[in-house]
Amino acid sequence: MNSVQFLAALVCIIVSSGTTSATTLQYQCSGCIACPSGWARSGQRCYKFFGAKVTSDVAEASCNEYSNGDGITAHVASINSADEQQFVFNLWRDSVIPHSPDYINVNTANALWLGARKVGSAWTWTDGSTFSYTQWASGQPDGDGTCAHMWTHSAVVPTGSWNDLYCNSRTYRTAYVCELPAGFGTCSALID
Numbered sequence: 761m762n763s764v765q766f767l768a769a770l771v772c773i774i775v776s777s778g779t780t781s782a783t784t785l786q787y788q789c790s791g792c793i794a795c796p797s798g799w800a801r802s803g804q805r806c807y808k809f810f811g812a813k814v815t816s817d818v819a820e821a822s823c824n825e826y827s828n829g830d831g832i833t834a835h836v837a838s839i840n841s842a843d844e845q846q847f848v849f850n851l852w853r854d855s856v857i858p859h860s861p862d863y864i865n866v867n868t869a870n871a872l873w874l875g876a877r878k879v880g881s882a883w884t885w886t887d888g889s890t891f892s893y894t895q896w897a898s899g900q901p902d903g904d905g906t907c908a909h910m911w912t913h914s915a916v917v918p919t920g921s922w923n924d925l926y927c928n929s930r931t932y933r934t935a936y937v938c939e940l941p942a943g944f945g946t947c948s949a950l951i952d
Contacts, residue, residue, distance in 0.1 A: 795942055796826065802847045804942050807837060809855040811935050816907040816927040819873045819936035820886055829943030836875035837939040838885035839910075840893050848872065848937050849920055852912050873936040874922065876908035883908070887939065897921035909934055 795806035810822065819836050826834040839845045852872055875886040878901070883891045897917040901908070901924035908922050917923070925932060 794829070796828065799940075800851055801942060802844070805844075806834075806940050806942050807848065807851055808834075808938050809851050809935065810938065811855065813933040813935060814873075815929065815933055816873045816909075816925075816936075820875065823875075823936070823938035823940075826938060826940060828940050830941070832941055832943075834938040834940035835885075835887040836873050837937040838875045838887050838889045838891075839895070840885075840889055842893070845893075845895055845910075845920060849910070849912065851937055852935070856912075870913050871909040871911050871923075871934045873934055874908045874910055875939070876922075877927075878906040878924065895920060895922050897923055900924060905929070 795801045796808075799806040799808045801807075806828065808826075810819070812822075814822070816836070823834040823836050828834075837844075837848050839848060876883055876891070877886060878884075883894075883901070885891055895910070897911070898921075900922060903924070905924045905926035907927035908924050911917050911919060911921050911923065913919055
């Protein structure tokens with residue numbers, strides 16, 4: 761067992777049994793960092809694409825219906841790095857394009873809601889993470905709303921750029937990705 765496996769086993773053992781006796785060190789974590797079935801994992805976060813076109817508030821409420829094994833609820837995805845931005849975009853692309861080769865049409869959302877909300881004059885994430893990474897399109901945010909979305913394809917703005925928009929516009933609804941921290945799985949015996 762290498763040091764990474766040992767540390768993972770120890771963390772899993774502490775979480776699942778609360779002990780660290782010599783016999784428990786014969787266990788290996790089989791998925792300590794786990795996502796719910798049907799969710800994609802990136803690092804210690806889980807993500808799931810939902811193609812229904814809804815308002816931002818409906819998307820957030822829908823995400824809040826999911827939780828990990830530790831009781832933490834999901835939120836519409838917050839984007840905290842270029843890597844996370846690319847992962848969320850790829851999740852949309854891989855979910856939509858295989859099912860609709862001509863995906864740029866009126867039946868497919870051309871954007872994804874982000875978990876960004878403007879509170880007063882500051883932008884925040886609905887999951888409480890620090891709002892430090894941005895990918896605003898040129899001239900954005902321009903005060904059109906207090907929610908934000910990421911363009912997934914557009915002839916006007918660069919793909920992946922962000923725009924502010926009204927959260928509950930009657931005329932604008934789009935798809936979304938939910939995000940939650942990975943929970944802890946179970947441990948299995950290496951040696952009986």
